[in-house]
Structures are given as structure tokens and as C-alpha cells.
Amino acid sequence: MRLSPLLLSVWLLSAASLPARAGTPVATTATDAAAALRERALADDTAWKVVESLTTEIGPRLAGSEADARAVAWAQAKFRELGYDRVWIEPVRFPKWERRGESAQVLGAHAQPLVVTALGGSPGGTVEAEIVRFDSLEALQAAPAGSLAGRIAFVDYRMSRARDGSAYGKGGAIRSRGPSEAIRKGAAGFLMRSAGTSEHRVANTGITRFDEGLTPVPAAALSLPDADQLTRLLARGPVRVRLALDCGWDGEYTSHNVIGEITGREAPQEVVLLGAHLDSWDLGTGAIDDASGIGITMAAGRLIGQLPQRPRRTVRVVAFANEEQGLVGAREYARRHAADVANHVVAVESDFGAGRIYGFDTSAGVAHAPASAIARALAPLGIAPMPGKGGPGPDISPLAAAGGAWAWLGQDGTHYFDLHHNADDTIDMIDPADLAQNVAAYTVFAWLAADASEGFGSAARAQED
């Protein structure tokens, strides 16, 4: 039994807090119903309130920290407060990394402090050594073997701003792979220009990895002005730096994916999954990374839950654990639900900040019937179909690799890397109107996908190791 679009639309229009007027046209199609839901979402401040609550009451929530446990409790309570039908948690275990302190100083005739932050996964330790600067990861890779013995490698790649954040490809690779490359050349420490675009004295953290068989060395990122300063100093002659990090891995921790459902009325086992991650780095309060995603997806589910009847399928919102240190919660979710991939009709993640959404894509193809209905409903939000431009969000990628269909609601990331992984990632930087546009897109998408008569092509597939 489905609620007719007519009835749904009447409810949506009457429930909106607009003054009733004689002559208000009544929607009569599913498209009109989606439009009414979209307008309702644009006027809704649930996402903002969720972001405010998470970033204020929990604050930074590094995976494995005391705040991680508080965030898990917070998310369960928030799902319940927002009227979700079912709320549960699924355990996720991982090694725990801690940051306790960090500093860097130029030594000698030009002695002065530099603003740095340890990369996640770095060992602690103090290194005093001469700096050797490289323009790129490739230049570091081309350095002769042993040429960095007893030195600190400094990779000084400058990211540019772009709507799709494409420069992060290179910047992120330097953070992940740079330390291991430096160690192979003999380096005693690693510094990089932050993989970010802020002109301010904030340095960007983020996970790094040390390749098997290498002995890790202290690895940190400089704020952009400090990278500029170090480059100016190097233009004058050799520079020695003291890099002192107090951080490292310390035991194991069990966190949880937190899941809330609006249960489908006809096919509750079929799931439209909206994802975001609950953990954050520790320097900011994780507002755009990823409280905004938590707020957007929780608010979308709530708006659908407020309709007079449930959609055909279930809308499942997943607040993933520990995305930052390697999609740990997402991998565990895919492992735990491996037998159920085909029932994950389509999955989408909000994890690229709080900028406006401009593009829509899906693994089903935007010409596929439900996708094209969604594209039409998104168009008034300034969102265009962009076949071939999208992909699964980070936390959706393990499910997608297992054969799950994905959708992409592409956000404007021009200023995302001004804030990503640094101390400026606070709620002050979020525009409430942009956030509401995201909620409108997620709500329309989730409702139309959950109520569509056909799926998006999810089918379990054998995975390579």
C-alpha cells in the first residue's frame, strides 16, 4: 500500500510552516511531492542543530580518544531524539594513535619557531637535522639512495584550490607516501607543506603510513606561511631544524559504527544507505569533516521519517567509526554486511564539507529511470547530472567494491582544504543556507530512491584480495 503522491503532497504543503492561502496549488505528482519535500528541507535547521550539538558537546573526536566513546553515545541519543525507528551500534576495533605535543624550531642564526602538526600515525621523537627541500614527491623519489642520511626531507608541494578538490590527489599522496620515500633515502625526519589551502598559521594533519620493513621517523606538516618561511630561509643557505613530536600508537580500542533506520513499509530489508563519519581529527572540532555529513544525513532521514508514512524501502543512516585512519568503520561494515550487498539498493556519503552540491552521478547511470527522476528533482537546487564525474564516497567505497550501487552528490570543495584536518575546522566556517541545500538534496535523493519501483543494480561480486 503506497500513499498516493497527491496525499503526500497535501501533507507536505500543510505541514510546512507557511501561512495557508486560498488558491495555493496542490501538488499532484511524485515530482511535485519531491519538490515539496525539497522546499521543506531547505527551510529546516535540523542539520545545523546536529552539527552545533556534535561540535560543541563532543568537540574534536579522534578515533580511540575519550571523546570517541562520547560521540558514539551522542549519535545513538541523537538518532532516537530525531525519531528514527531503529538505532543500533556495531563494534569496530583498531589501534589507537595519540597526539600529546609537537613543536619545531629553526636553529642557529635565524632561530625561530615553526608551526607544525604531527601526521597521524607518526612516531614520537626529536630530530635535529639539516633540511633538504623537494618540490614534489617525484623529486624526493629521484633523490640518490642515502642522500638524506641524517637529514630531514621537506616536500614543498603547493595545492591549488579547485571545486572538485583535485589537487588533494598529489597533496594527500605526499602525506601518505612521503615519509616512507624519505626513509628509503636515509632521512631522519619528514616535513611537508600542509596538504591544504589555508593562508593562516594552521597546519593540516591526516594519516600517514610507513611501508613494511621501514623504521618510522617523526613526520609532520608545516602551515603554509611556515612552509613559505622555511623556503625563504633555505634561499639564504643551509637550515637546521629541531622537530620534536610526542605522539604514537598505544594499544587497541573498540569504537562503533552507529546506525539509525527509517524502516521501509514494503521492503524493509532493502536499504538506501546515507553515510558520513563520526570521528574527526583532533585539531579542529571536525565541523566540515565530518559533522556536516552527520548533520546532513541525520536531517534527511528525520525529514523522511516525519512523512505520514514510511517509504517502500528502508533509509539507513550510518555514522561510521574511524574513517580518518583508514576507513576502518566502513571496511568493518562491508565485512559484516557482505552477505547483504544486493539489498543495499544504493549508497551515498556526505564527506566533503558543507559546500553546496553542484553535481549528481550514480553507478547506475544518470539515464537510469530512478536516477533520472532524482536528477529532475535535484535540478532546482542547482544540481546538474554529471555522468562519469562522480564516485563512491570514502566510506562507501568498500561496499561499492563488493558490488553495491553508489550515488554521488558532488559538493563544491573550493574552500574545503582551507579547513580540512586543521584547527580551523569549526562550525563558524559553515554557511547554514549551504548546509540546508545539502539536506534538501539528500532528502530528495533518499526519498525517491527508497520509494522507486526499481533498484540501482547492486549485486554481490567476488572481490580480489
Place this chain on the structure above:
Amino acid sequence: MRLSPLLLSVWLLSAASLPARAGTPVATTATDAAAALRERALADDTAWKVVESLTTEIGPRLAGSEADARAVAWAQAKFRELGYDRVWIEPVRFPKWERRGESAQVLGAHAQPLVVTALGGSPGGTVEAEIVRFDSLEALQAAPAGSLAGRIAFVDYRMSRARDGSAYGKGGAIRSRGPSEAIRKGAAGFLMRSAGTSEHRVANTGITRFDEGLTPVPAAALSLPDADQLTRLLARGPVRVRLALDCGWDGEYTSHNVIGEITGREAPQEVVLLGAHLDSWDLGTGAIDDASGIGITMAAGRLIGQLPQRPRRTVRVVAFANEEQGLVGAREYARRHAADVANHVVAVESDFGAGRIYGFDTSAGVAHAPASAIARALAPLGIAPMPGKGGPGPDISPLAAAGGAWAWLGQDGTHYFDLHHNADDTIDMIDPADLAQNVAAYTVFAWLAADASEGFGSAARAQED
């Protein structure tokens, strides 16, 4: 013997690196000569190079720090390199304050770190206490006696941006007087929203004073986003904070005012003084506070020194010691030169950043003959006479109080407090074209004042204690 304006102008035009063209008009008046000097200054990058050198090679230069001594040596060498006729130093002694570390955390259910910086002059110490918030200094003053016993006062006044920086009147007063007011009410610690306008996670330091007879308590400033966060937390209920400062006074130190002169050809004992201060706070590299002033004034003197003959009077550039902790170098200069006030024809200071100059004023009145000639020469730079709007710069004020005439070249300070006294005060934030406009104004002013046939009314006067 004066060089005729005609000869001077011919030299200026020929010295400029413009291609010579047949038919180039030759300036024939003092006004034209000033115009040629102005254009030459606009194309000159000396100030930028000086700022780059000071902020890179010395970096932060807290009064009394190891970098203070390096800065004094740097300034003497720079004056000589720039062709000044005489360079000397005058000792300035003061107590030394050191910052070694600082942190703050919200305790309890919403535990999280807050970005703070100790106010200059604060004692060290650790306080764990409940926060009591006030909107203003007046609200703190109105609190009942003893009402803050064992608590931390938090003054949450929000500065607005203004071209003349007028909101700093209130913000600066909270920093200077807030801690003493809080102690009088029994407070164990003091926090304030930074006296600044940056939206970023940078907190603003600056000197505070504890009134005679009070026992100082740890006093610090929060970044604006952290002040917002604390206010959001307080809206939810009582908040306890742990404020831990490692800083304090430690012995005495002797620094130096550094002075360079372009010696006048007819009345070398008569001085046009251009001031700026050499010290800075320690969080940034002191680029707009006040390397820019050092660069502007040093460059202006150099341009005048490059003319084929010296002006009638001496142009004296003073790089004052320890402005930040109470105009210490400026007071010592006024004391040492007390018998020579009447020979300080006019004094001006650049200590409000690197924004464009928009206004001119002087204690002589802008209608006074030399002042009005200066005003005419400044007009093409977008600088308007603003009688009654100006005043002596901080380091000029002791001399002005002793009867010295002053001039004011008012800079646009709209964004000055985004950077002032915080970590973002780096060269990256300076616009070279704006800096050159400042140099042009100072050069024209200094040359016309030094070559004018009359003075600006300096006359020693008895001072009250």
C-alpha cells in the same frame, strides 16, 4: 646652498628607470620635485625587502629575547647597507617577560581543548575553575565583591572591524585592565575573547598590567572561534576550565633604540623624525607590527639619501626598542633627548600595519604652510587632509607630550586586527603595492618637512608627572 627644484627634478626623472623620451616634460617646481620623488617611491621595493629580511632572518623578536639582540644588530647593518650617514644605538633597559607554554581545556562532560595565548605580563600557573562570563569590562566591574572567588572571569567583548581601528579602544582596555578588575572580585584566573577580528584559530596576545597591591593571576586570550565555543558551552550549563600558563617575568635586559640619519646640509641639528618599532610579539613574525613600519621609514630615508644633495634638515629614522610592553624605548628616547625637543621639528610613526594611507593630520594644523604643501603632494596618493582626526603614534607620544610637533599619516586599519598580536602576523598578509604607497607618503612628507623654510611649532614644555 639649496639645490634648485629644477635640478632636483631633472635628477629624479633621469634616475628613474623609465625609458628616456624626447619631449618628456621637466619638473620646475618643488611640487613637481615632490611628485617625482613620490613616483620613484611607488616603484621602489626597498620596504618590501626590508620587511622580508627582518621577518625572515630575525623572525619574532620579543623584547628581551635572544632575537631582540639579533634585531638590534640587523637594524644597524640595514641602515648602513641603505646608505644612511650616521647609525648609532641608545640603550634601553627593562624587565624581561618570557612565554614558555600555554594551554586550556574544558573539563568534564564536554572535555575539549581551547586555543589560548597568555597575555604579556601574565604570571605562570595552573587554575582549574568554573567560568563566569561577562559581556564587557563594565559588566565585570559591576560584579559584586567576592563573587568571583575561586573562579575564572571571562570577558567576551566582540571587536568590530573599522578603518580607524576604533573598537580596539574597548578591546585593548579589557586586556590591560580586565585582569586587575577580575582579581578585585576574587577571580583565580582571567580569560578574554581576543582583542582582534580574525575568524581563525589564532589568539591575540598583548601586554596587561596588574594594579599595585594585587596578586597577579594567570591571564590569557581565546581565539574568536574558541570564545564562541565557550559561550555555546556556557549556554548549556556551568563550565569548568583548566588554564595552564608557563610564563612570567625573569630579570632585566638591555636592548637598544637603533637610529639612522640622513644628515641635513644646512641645519643638521634640526630633525624630522620617522619612527617605527623594532620589537614584536612572539606569535607571528611581527610583519605588520611593526616590520612594515621599519620598512616604510627605512625606505623613505634611503630614497631621500639617494637624492643628489641632502635636505636642509636631518631625516632621522628611529627603530624603537620594546614598544609592546609599554613604549619603553620611546620613553627612554624622550628622556634622553629632553633638552632637544625644539630641534625635533616634527615626528611621525608608522605603527598601524601596511594598509594604504588615507588621511593626513599634524599638530601644526593642516592649513599651516609646510603642512599644506605636504597635503597637496599627498593628494595624488589618495590621502586627504583630516584636521582633528590624527594624533601622534604610540612611540611619538612621549616626545609629543614633551612639546614636539607630530604628524599623522593615517593607515586603513580595517584588517589590522585580523593579524595584530597573533600568529598570522606574517609577511604573507602584506600587499606590496599598499606598502609602496606608504613609502611614497613617508618619503614626500619627510622630504618636504626637512626642506621646508619653517617648522611645525615644536617647543619644549614642562610636563606633569
